[in-house]
Amino acid sequence: MREINRYLVTAALPYANGPLHIGHLAGAYLSADIYSRYLRLTGQDVAFICGSDEHGAAITIKALQENKEPQEIVDTYHALFQDTFQKMGISFDKYHRTSAELHHQTSQDFFRELHKRGEFIEKESEQYYDPIAKQFLADRYIKGTCPKCSHDSAYGDQCEKCGSALSPTELINPESTLSEGKPELRTTTHWFLPLDKYEGWLNEWINKGTVDGEQLHFPEEWKNHVLGQCRSWLDNGLHPRAMTRDLSWGVDVPQEIPGAEGKKLYVWLDAPIGYISATKEWAAENDKNWEDYWKSEDSALIHFIGKDNIVFHCLIFPSILKAHEGYVLPYNVPANQFMNLEGDKISTSRNWAIWVHEYLEDMPDKQDELRYALAKNMPELKDSEFTWKGFQDANNNELVNNLANFINRVVVLTNKYYDGAVPDFDEDTSFIGPEGEESLPAFHDSELVRLNDNLLDYRQQMCKFDFRGGLKTLMLISSQGNQILQANEPWKLIKEDEEAVKPIMNLMLQYLKVLAVGMRPFLPFSADKMMTLLNLPAITEEGELNAIGESLCEGELIVPVAHKIGTPSHLFSRIDDEVIKAQVEKLEATKVASTPSATPAAPLKSTVQFDDFMKMDLRAATIIEAKKVKKADKLLELTLDVGFEKRTVVSGIAQHFSPEEALGQQVTLLANLAPRKIRGVESQGMILMAENGDGSLKFIQPTEGTENGSSIS
């Protein structure tokens, strides 16, 4: 196995079209930060890299909606991200952005190299082109009449009214949203990465960790859900994947390549290369060589991501790296699952989230409290749940009552008995250990060893990405400190035998330093306060953990005798019920605010002529049979009584209505829609639905007394 001498830690690039919520932190950033800080404490060479993902159609759309330039949108969110991460203590070595010139160059060079090597397959297809704007149009840039509901401004990929997924060529009267002109079909070329060709080595690499027999990682160290997802894809066979798009906002395909005009790199190619360009920028600023981190056999590349990104980071990006040659492949991808909030999925669109920038305003200087609550309950192996009550309990019962209180009682006693100076002691003085065990000669030494054993447990857990376990071990150290104090009762003992108190208090002070350093990855702000409290030099994350471990092993003190500590001050404070109640109410209020009236209505579509409308034949009809379409989650097969005949219609409403609910409903039918086979069933028309702001669907129903088959106009 190769030796590892440096680590490149990445956290998923956040997409610059909305603020960060606690799910983002719990999913990738906090884990990545904890791990990076931990590695630094063990003296490792670490580059912790991230940046804003600023390209893609979604950002252009948002810009259009808000009547802004895409650059304005990404500037706003990039600034917000930077600020939020910095305030939360996420210790990126470099936080970059994909709109940076360096990134454009880097990703273009990458594409060039792959192209030169002949790794791409070129595929032609017919696509709409706007002759006025002189570019191919992404699906989202084409509007037209929905063939399903006759909604007159359906997008090329989806009709927002009826929710149908569309392909641009299906639209009636397509129109470019850029120029409002009529687009024409033209042949366009795209470059595909033939993932199917890589199946062989990917299989070996994922399942055995080897490439050409060389051990690159250990699959048994990877998380189950990560391996499972990868194997699932591999077993089902991979397919070529387009690496370019016809878009206006993104990284240009190198223009010297024939056919590149108007083409942009696919964001999923562009984004992970952002890790590379960010590393380059960092290296240039810090007198490092970026290639050491990306191209050297003794570097470990670790991607922290959420579970929705697994395939990309475990299969597609590695394929890209390998096709280019010279790059290391990921050593581990410790993807987290998702964090739910108060019993519900976190949802940006439903505004069911705790926004980190708002938290920072509402709860000033409580970054570590949030970091603790998230870390303690991180979705490392399965989805987890965040509740405000849980947050309060974790703060009050664990941070305040256990940790901060332990620290405080030690500092108070030390100041009271020894005027703040670490006491010297007779090594043969005995006392009681945390489990109430009998004291032995030189007990203090063996207690230091025990402390080190805990530290070793902690280190092992941290190495295995078991951060919750590591945090728990630290809290155990704090608990054991409380136990030792309780068992020995120095406040009583001091009246009978002053000498006997000294080894106990000395040991407790050693505990405090271990806690301060060990907690640094989780609670960076508080760890610093602890060091100040102990009047010790600030933690620089340059191998302090190793130094402590070595000393403890040898039975040496890590806080020397006679060292003068600071005066007591509280590390954490209680969070009252009212504060929690206010947050819960704020969250509940978003549920009300997200009701249809508060959701912005879909923009009006462009004007149509009367004749266009008259082309549609709308009829009243009643659903007389309804059943689920097999092998389709969203489809109901409906039989409609249209008065003069019966029709079969397949409709994508199964997730909103059960067959029983649909049965007997009178609906509006678009009767002259061209028939189409869906999942083997011919659908003769389409029923009209209204979509509310919350995404729920309602039938468009004639009032009572309407006869089936009557014409609607």
Next chain:
RNA sequence: GGCGUGGUAGCUCAGCUGGUUAGAGCGCAGCAUUCAUAAUGCUGAGGUCGACGGUUCAAGCCCGUCUCACGCUACCA
């Protein structure tokens, strides 16, 4: 629909390659204690380990069926 991952005490979660009475933290009850932010310590009560069936001397852990949650994917005129 296919594939993947999970469903363990009131709550949030651990349980390695199957092995004696299933664990932790919080909450709850009782006792002890006061140095400390009404903090701490000890003891205890709580689980048919999603359901059913199977393999085994032995299953939370293996196999099958089902169910629920989440992710990826297909479908969505």
